[in-house]
Amino acid sequence: MTDFREILKNEYLILDGATGSYLQANGMKVGQCPELFVAENPEVLQRLQEDYIRVGSKIIYTATLGGTRPKLTDFDLGDRVYELNKRLAEISAEAAKGRALVAGDIGGTGQFIKPLGDFSFEEMVDTFKEQIHGLVDGGVDLLVIETMIDLNEARAAVLAAKETCNLPVFVTMTFDESGRTLTGSSPKAAAIALQAAGADAVGLNCSTGPFEMPQIVRDMKSVLNVPLIVKPNAGIPVLKDGKTVFNLGADDFVTGMTALVDLGADIIGGCCGTTPEFIAKLTEAVKGRKPEAMKPSHTAFLASNFETRVIPEHGKLFVIGERINPTGKKALKESFINGDISLALEYASEQRNKGADALDINAGVPGMDEKSIVEPLVGELGARMSLPLVFDSSYPETIEKALRIYPGRALINSISAEKGRAEVLLPLQKKYGAMAILLPIGEKGIPATAEERVEIILSLFAQAETLGLRKTDFLVDGLAFAISSSLDAAEQTFKTLEWCKANGFKTVLGVSNASFGLPERKWVNLAYLSAAMLHGLTAAIINPGEELLMNTALATGAVLGRDPDFGDYIDKVADMATSTSAASEPATLFDAVVGGKDPLVLIKKEIETREIQAIIDEEIIRALNHVGDLFAEKKYFLPQLLASARSAKTVFDYIEPYLTKENGAGAAKKKVVVATVKGDIHDIGKNLVALMLKNHGFDVIDLGKDVPSEAIIEAVRETGAGLVGLSALMTTTALEMAKTVLALAAETPGVKVMVGGAVVTPEFAAEIGAHGYARDAADAVKTAKKLID
Amino acid sequence: MQSFSYPLIPKKPAREAVLRRLGYHRETMVETADMARVDAMMVKAADLCRPKAKAVLLDIAEKNEYGVTLGNGLLLPSAKLARMLAESGKALLMGAALDMSVIDTINRELKTGDAVFAVVLDAYASECVDDALDYVMQAQGRTDFRLGRKLTRHRFSAGYGDLDLKYQKDLFEILEMDKLGVTINENFLMEPEKSVIAICGVEEP
Numbered sequence: 001m002t003d004f005r006e007i008l009k010n011e012y013l014i015l016d017g018a019t020g021s022y023l024q025a026n027g028m029k030v031g032q033c034p035e036l037f038v039a040e041n042p043e044v045l046q047r048l049q050e051d052y053i054r055v056g057s058k059i060i061y062t063a064t065l066g067g068t069r070p071k072l073t074d075f076d077l078g079d080r081v082y083e084l085n086k087r088l089a090e091i092s093a094e095a096a097k098g099r100a101l102v103a104g105d106i107g108g109t110g111q112f113i114k115p116l117g118d119f120s121f122e123e124m125v126d127t128f129k130e131q132i133h134g135l136v137d138g139g140v141d142l143l144v145i146e147t148m149i150d151l152n153e154a155r156a157a158v159l160a161a162k163e164t165c166n167l168p169v170f171v172t173m174t175f176d177e178s179g180r181t182l183t184g185s186s187p188k189a190a191a192i193a194l195q196a197a198g199a200d201a202v203g204l205n206c207s208t209g210p211f212e213m214p215q216i217v218r219d220m221k222s223v224l225n226v227p228l229i230v231k232p233n234a235g236i237p238v239l240k241d242g243k244t245v246f247n248l249g250a251d252d253f254v255t256g257m258t259a260l261v262d263l264g265a266d267i268i269g270g271c272c273g274t275t276p277e278f279i280a281k282l283t284e285a286v287k288g289r290k291p292e293a294m295k296p297s298h299t300a301f302l303a304s305n306f307e308t309r310v311i312p313e314h315g316k317l318f319v320i321g322e323r324i325n326p327t328g329k330k331a332l333k334e335s336f337i338n339g340d341i342s343l344a345l346e347y348a349s350e351q352r353n354k355g356a357d358a359l360d361i362n363a364g365v366p367g368m369d370e371k372s373i374v375e376p377l378v379g380e381l382g383a384r385m386s387l388p389l390v391f392d393s394s395y396p397e398t399i400e401k402a403l404r405i406y407p408g409r410a411l412i413n414s415i416s417a418e419k420g421r422a423e424v425l426l427p428l429q430k431k432y433g434a435m436a437i438l439l440p441i442g443e444k445g446i447p448a449t450a451e452e453r454v455e456i457i458l459s460l461f462a463q464a465e466t467l468g469l470r471k472t473d474f475l476v477d478g479l480a481f482a483i484s485s486s487l488d489a490a491e492q493t494f495k496t497l498e499w500c501k502a503n504g505f506k507t508v509l510g511v512s513n514a515s516f517g518l519p520e521r522k523w524v525n526l527a528y529l530s531a532a533m534l535h536g537l538t539a540a541i542i543n544p545g546e547e548l549l550m551n552t553a554l555a556t557g558a559v560l561g562r563d564p565d566f567g568d569y570i571d572k573v574a575d576m577a578t579s580t581s582a583a584s585e586p587a588t589l590f591d592a593v594v595g596g597k598d599p600l601v602l603i604k605k606e607i608e609t610r611e612i613q614a615i616i617d618e619e620i621i622r623a624l625n626h627v628g629d630l631f632a633e634k635k636y637f638l639p640q641l642l643a644s645a646r647s648a649k650t651v652f653d654y655i656e657p658y659l660t661k662e663n664g665a666g667a668a669k670k671k672v673v674v675a676t677v678k679g680d681i682h683d684i685g686k687n688l689v690a691l692m693l694k695n696h697g698f699d700v701i702d703l704g705k706d707v708p709s710e711a712i713i714e715a716v717r718e719t720g721a722g723l724v725g726l727s728a729l730m731t732t733t734a735l736e737m738a739k740t741v742l743a744l745a746a747e748t749p750g751v752k753v754m755v756g757g758a759v760v761t762p763e764f765a766a767e768i769g770a771h772g773y774a775r776d777a778a779d780a781v782k783t784a785k786k787l788i789d
Numbered sequence: 790m791q792s793f794s795y796p797l798i799p800k801k802p803a804r805e806a807v808l809r810r811l812g813y814h815r816e817t818m819v820e821t822a823d824m825a826r827v828d829a830m831m832v833k834a835a836d837l838c839r840p841k842a843k844a845v846l847l848d849i850a851e852k853n854e855y856g857v858t859l860g861n862g863l864l865l866p867s868a869k870l871a872r873m874l875a876e877s878g879k880a881l882l883m884g885a886a887l888d889m890s891v892i893d894t895i896n897r898e899l900k901t902g903d904a905v906f907a908v909v910l911d912a913y914a915s916e917c918v919d920d921a922l923d924y925v926m927q928a929q930g931r932t933d934f935r936l937g938r939k940l941t942r943h944r945f946s947a948g949y950g951d952l953d954l955k956y957q958k959d960l961f962e963i964l965e966m967d968k969l970g971v972t973i974n975e976n977f978l979m980e981p982e983k984s985v986i987a988i989c990g991v992e993e994p
Contacts, residue, residue, distance in 0.1 A: 030936065030993045032936075182927050184800045635816050643823070681978050732954050
């Protein structure tokens with residue numbers, strides 16, 4: 001058979017359909033190892049594969065989806081990985097007889113890579129290599145990594161394949177109803193990362209039926225430079241006569257598939273529930289058509305495990321957060337020396353919240369092996385952080401370690417023309433599909449003029465092109481030098497930026513370098529950033545926490561036409577208004593409490609002109625009652641209820657010194673003892689009740705959790721409380737609640753008791769002799785008022 | 790008996806599910822600015838919540854209308870559980886938890902900080918541990934057509950239905966929940982509060 005790319009030039013490449021259900025219908029017992037069954041009964045699979053080839057399949061999959069050591073170990077076959085994979089590849093090759101390509105099928109191991117699981121990245125790579133050796137020696141024409149639920153596991157399989165053989169590698173991920181993989185990757189992020197890792201075709205399989213896939217297909221197609229694979233199930237599984245079946249017949253399946261072909265699917269087939277009939281009709285449906293030729297994308301994408309980021313050519317400034325760098329940060333440096341990544345994780349979150357598009361990771365501490373920090377830090381950020389990462393190190397081995405384990409497409413910071421650096425880093429960039437910052441620094445040191453910088457850029461890029469790298473794979477550092485060091489320092493940098501822009505290179509600057517040596521550096525940084533943007537700067541390495549700098553970048557973008565409808569600028573202004581609540585200042589205290597707003601300005605004004613009792617009755621109490629009603633009617637939800645209670649408390653606290661005897665000064669607040677009963681260690685619900693009672697003017701004595709009845713009785717006696725609130729979460733502790741209610745009735749007659757908690761019902765409350773039941777914290781306030789007000 | 794470890798579950802709960810836990814309904818009226826603040830709190834909550842889980846796959850040795858005996862000899866007397874596992878040859882025990890620091894933050898914020906954030910974090914954390922069990926079920930292959938087996942759609946926990954809460958202790962020990970930093974007291978309550986244990990079945994028709 002010819003190469004798959006040759007087939008795609010003339011026709012859609014048809015894959016096979018399901019195998020497992022056929023094997024089960026032809027002798028394989030439920031729960032039996034399919035790999036062993038096929039090895040012992042090759043004719044069963046070969047019959048099916050003959051059928052698939054006869055109806056149009058140009059690629060058939062070996063029966064090795066569970067052929068890795070962890071999967072075969074489930075059947076006590078862990079010591080037969082090589083032998084079984086080799087034999088199963090031979091079986092499919094015998095069926096193909098050169099009429100179809102044989103794809104060595106590789107599935108998930110059932111294990112996760114650290115920190116999501118116990119496998120190291122290299123253990124995962126080695127696990128796949130073991131299987132791949134068998135498949136390759138068995139004569140497969142290509143490898144297909146399929147039904148993957150975790151992007152990094154899929155990447156490990158791709159790297160294993162690329163490091164073992166030269167065969168083409170296909171990868172298909174599985175997406176759930178939310179449109180993401182199990183570990184959270186979006187279709188675009190998965191497509192970019194897999195393509196970057198070296199996959200020759202990328203797509204999705206299993207998951208759902210074709211009618212649920214259009215958006216995923218669109219998303220993946222929009223970022224791919226390699227063919228798109230689509231291999232769905234025969235619809236959605238439904239229960240029919242006690243059996244799980246799929247809801248699409250062959251005709252409906254093909255209707256759905258035709259729509260996906262129109263959206264750009266190049267390599268198509270079927271997964272669970274499909275049969276040779278489905279593949280026959282699919283082949284017929286696309287007969288005479290051929291996929292559109294691949295058009296290489298000129299978009300520069302970075303990706304994390306979850307999301308993608310475009311570095312726009314002429315748009316919003318791309319912000320790379322610079323904070324995770326121990327230089328000049330004592331606490332971060334010490335945390336790294338102690339092997340602690342928590343502070344770096346805090347910096348990461350802060351920078352994301354402040355608007356960074358990517359995060360620079362530099363763990364360079366003199367005398368410390370930075371790989372010991374980079375590995376857990378990149379692992380953790382790779383597993384949890386939505387922003388893509390930038391690997392910033394002087395050591396190529398650190399950069400490779402990070403690139404290898406990172407489940408996304410990262411940016412290397414940086415590749416210069418210093419001796420040996422480009423020769424090592426450019427091949428790494430190519431292997432892991434990363435972007436890189438080209439740093440125009442050569443053997444002779446830092447070039448002073450733009451012309452010298454351009455010369456180095458051209459030389460570096462010529463080297464990169466020989467590896468197949470393109471301009472869109474790079475940002476060029478224009479070299480921001482201290483403007484105080486030379487009168488034309490800024491001019492040379494800006495000339496470099498202009499040359500890059502004119503020649504199709506995107507650019508980046510470490511902006512704060514420009515102000516080095518000058519006082520009040522922030523003003524210089526602002527001016528320098530604006531000027532650099534005027535000269536075409538694409539990205540900046542800055543501290544996103546510097547609001548003035550971030551806002552200047554947005555405003556400059558608007559001025560320079562880089563924000564055509566002013567959307568970025570207006571969104572930011574709207575966010576600022578939201579964070580200060582300027583848009584909805586309350587007119588009255590009633591409005592403030594109902595809206596959960598800060599009432600201080602209003603109460604200061606009101607207290608000058610109104611009677612305190614009127615303020616309490618007509619504004620605050622009325623507002624709290626109104627909020628209670630809104631909450632009961634579900635027009636308010638819990639955050640609003642609490643915000644309102646907080647506003648009311650602010651008012652009560654403010655007016656307290658102004659109270660006279662007539663309007664309540666010196667009057668004892670109603671006392672309530674609250675506790676979670678003995679044996680119960682859960683008290684979030686009780687704490688919420690205590691807070692609401694306090695905010696409504698009660699004096700709350702909170703005894704905490706796991707409180708014996710004796711302690712509750714003692715507290716009532718000591719404080720003279722008229723009400724006790726008891727909480728219990730589970731059935732076991734609800735019994736303790738009953739005992740406590742009984743004890744209180746006997747020892748402190750006249751004291752009221754209200755109860756609540758997950759398993760407590762009004763009936764139970766009545767049965768154990770409680771005076772009241774509270775459904776939730778708001779209800780507890782109502783009940784308390786009813787019982788002792 | 791096979792054991793599985795999920796030291797970090799990366800998937801984030803759906804925003805809508807967290808809002809529902811906070812009592813959000815179609816009728817709820819929230820100003821855009823207030824909702825933006827709740828959304829920002831959810832982002833902060835996501836940074837604080839680091840769910841983890843363990844699972845154990847066990848044969849079902851015996852089952853009748855009154856209960857189920859697992860392969861390790863543990864008898865779970867529950868007619869409802871037996872009904873749920875009627876088609877199952879194996880049981881998947883799962884436990885998930887968050888760190889105690891999440892509970893400490895909720896309580897600290899309730900007592901002395903931002904109570905609105907406390908309730909958002911509480912709701913987010915509850916959703917996180919429930920979602921963690923969904924994640925385990927999906928990772929285990931909720932439906933493995935290749936092997937002709939699937940997990941039961943529902944799961945069951947001690948303390949609910951007719952399975953006494955005291956069995957939480959046995960399930961806790963099989964799962965070695967202590968290795969997730971969870972403790973259980975004499976009333977079979979787990980700490981941190983955001984810890985859950987459940988059982989589902991592996992059906993092999």
